Amino acid sequence: MTNGGWFNHYDDPDEFWDDEPLPIERTPLNPSPSPSPPQNPSSPPQKVVPTPKPVEPQPWTTGPVSKSAGAERLQSGVGSSFVAVQVDAGLLPVHVQLSPQWHRHVDGSEAGAELMRAYQKAIGIYLGETIKSGKYFSGEFRHPSAPPDRRTVLMLLLETASWADYRETQTRIYARNGFEVHGQAQIQNEPVTSMRANWFQVKSIRIWPDWARRADPIQIVDEVLCCANRVRELRPTFKIRGDYSRYSDEDLEYQHLQHRENLIEELGV
Template identity: 35%
Template sequence: MVIHYTNFGNFGDDWEDESTPVPPPRRAPQPPPIRPSDNVSQTSPLPGSSSVAMEVDNGLLPVRLQFANNWNYQVQAHEVGRELLKAYNSAAVRHLTHLNATAGGRLSPDYPHAHFVSRRQRISLLLEAETWDEYRGLQDELFATGHYRVNGQATQNDEPVVTISGSRESIRSFRVWSQWWGCADPYAIEAEIMACVAKIRAAQPKFTLKRDWSNYTDEQLSELKRDHQRRLIESSVY
């Protein structure tokens, strides 16, 4: 059974490893943090762009863009990255707000670090760790920030014309070369963004369960994990 990064999410569940000596970081529900950068796509206040709208999936990756009819007249070439980031920030906040409302205001503090694997699946994966080092390593994989920088397919003068940078939390920047002819073509921009997103998804971690844990209740799995964790810690000491 292969668990794909964006296929799962139990957003009302909290991480349960409070007894772990080195627990994973807990994060309060909040919109994706955006750090200032030195490129054209600096953080801009919400609401988003008036020239382009965006939709994101549970992995906070773009799945759809919609451009204004007068995009090529309304947005200058050097403003493309900034407008894309404004649209993305707005879309991410809308999506998180919707998920939080759906979860009854109980969006998991682990989100979005481990949103791609549900709490039940996380426990099952940890139960299959055979050593404490393996257990800790799996925790790190589940909660790693996962920074990336990917380029689209198009190049000009052997340089990529579109680059997306970010982490598992969110996209941080869209860089679009202002001399690229596609700056005035929404279809070309969308194609490059989707090419970048495809590369991001391809690089996302996949986890495989060796056993079928479906016969256990959530409570049984939690109890098994506590016992398993204790045994692994004890075996690592002696």
């Protein structure tokens, strides 16, 4: 006579359960909804007010938590495994180092994009450290090519010697055009490296793919730093020669109007 145990369908077919299996509770496919409490037909329907979502701190606010969050967000960029870049206060490259495995892992058609990834990572690290140190929010950090404030603008215009000088200074102050520069290496009288930038940062780096495949990594580094130096030279700088500390903002505004009128009168118009 066979064993009267329970057949275990999930294990070996020769095994049996000694105990009766637990009963399986089955839930109906379409359970009937629970009855809702009766409502007073004369009372207006109640509006459901959604629970407001918590506001996340912004990375550029002045709270200590926000500073840390903003710095970590800036420094969390992907970057590059084959390029290391360092930037100065003007966010231009001052040091570039390529990995010995550069040519093995980076094709010439990807050279510019790989350099830009490393550059953007370098910007994130630099600005993140500036935020953590408190220099960003205290005003101690200032981009050397940042647009000057109104007082500085007045002082710069007061130091112009002619109407042409006045207009040229105005253009340097208010024009925010970008720059496109090239490196020294050429093939068939065409530059192999180009860099686009504005007053704040580099926007793109382009390298001729065929040249990038054959060039020594040191040559690529030299081309990038050459372009960065040329952008640095083209960026406007604003230096005041005189001492205007004894003048108020109102005094400078009045002197500027008088100076402007004098320059126009000298034109004989």
